[in-house]
Amino acid sequence: MKFEKDKKNVLERIDKSKKGSIDTEIISLVKLINSLKNYYTTSSCSGRIMIIKRPESGKKCDVDFFFSSHSKVNFSEIKNKLKEIPDEQLWFRQESMIMHIACKTIENAQKILDISAKTGLKHSGIITTRKKIIVEIIGSEQFETIIASNKKIYINEEYLKLLVNEANKKMNLNKKRLKKFYELVETIKD
């Protein structure tokens, strides 16, 4: 009964993510997974385009958002955002969808991995089997690069346009994978 108890507890807990709620782009998938007997989600992000502030220390806990969007972006909104450059390094980053799914058994987890592989969501894997069995679903459609350091911006408008364009293309691909993943999760019967 431990799995069922954990599932109940997690679903009752308020979403503790920074954003304070689940992304609209991924909410139907989260609901679908949570409706299955042997699975529930513990965290999720539908994919995003960000600019992050990264201090020289490089520690993840020090990373701060400078800009973040769960949809495609316009060149002009990014350009405007970059009118003021902070002290920290700035990195332009496009992230794939990511989702953590608790599974009742290793066999249930393997079923999710099979579906991930079919969807092209590479880099997915069981990240722990200790207290819970958690599968991390993540795609390979992502990239990031440094754009500013020591209060100086290192790229010109033309290059920024290219970055925005590539990020938007990958966001499209990511959306297609999300849809395909949803369709395959629908075939799971328990």
Added chain:
Amino acid sequence: MKFEKDKKNVLERIDKSKKGSIDTEIISLVKLINSLKNYYTTSSCSGRIMIIKRPESGKKCDVDFFFSSHSKVNFSEIKNKLKEIPDEQLWFRQESMIMHIACKTIENAQKILDISAKTGLKHSGIITTRKKIIVEIIGSEQFETIIASNKKIYINEEYLKLLVNEANKKMNLNKKRLKKFYELVETIKD
């Protein structure tokens, strides 16, 4: 006996990687893992700095190396390499070490995941439990960005220097993690 038979077969097989041999930077770790009773490696890369050619299709099988180094790089060697720009998109890419380890049981796999977490090799996970139990070890010290498209280079020398500098810093961090991971694997007794 299936695990033992598979291990013998894999270790006897010639390394079929593109490079045709195991990177010198990772060979001692590979040997250490293969000396353990319940583990063997199926593939490995110590981390690298690359420029890759990526056609518009974006299919992984179409990706081709334009430059690749398993050590830190000099700005001038990269600059020289970029004197001729091919038709395909060029992406500057720095990759973390990656290793696939076959494990006899899920408990053995979990032990490797614990060590990965302690080392800071995030994104590690059990990628399959079907025919074999395989753990993928991979770090988060990596990045990539587009630098050329339609035979045109989009970045200037100053920015290329910044990319090279960041890539070399991450290669240093990667090297430290490889060392720490080695030390922790040494504590496994079977």
